[in-house]
Amino acid sequence: MAIELSKQDRAQAIASIERYFLEHLDQKIGNVTAGGLLGFMLDEIGPSIYNRAVLDAKERMLLRVDDLEFEVQENEFQFWQKYGKRK
Secondary structure (H helix, E strand, O other): OOOOOOHHHHHHHHHHHHHHHHHHHOOOOOHHHHHHHHHHHHHHOHHHHHHHHHHHHHHHHHHHHHHHHHHHOOOOOOHHHHHOOOO
């Protein structure tokens, strides 16, 4: 599954890469180069990050599912305890 960014997110990511190279590596790179680097990172590293995020979400959901029976469980056959007192 390819990781796609919206046009706005892609533009912000490219600007961030350009800024990183300028401020941390003292190199000015262009828009096309930064876009190519972003594409490479999305293709090469993106799936690892995505898969980790899916596993993290799955773990959280499984914990919530395990707690479900305790959070929403109702005691059964309670009518006579509530209303069954003889007059």
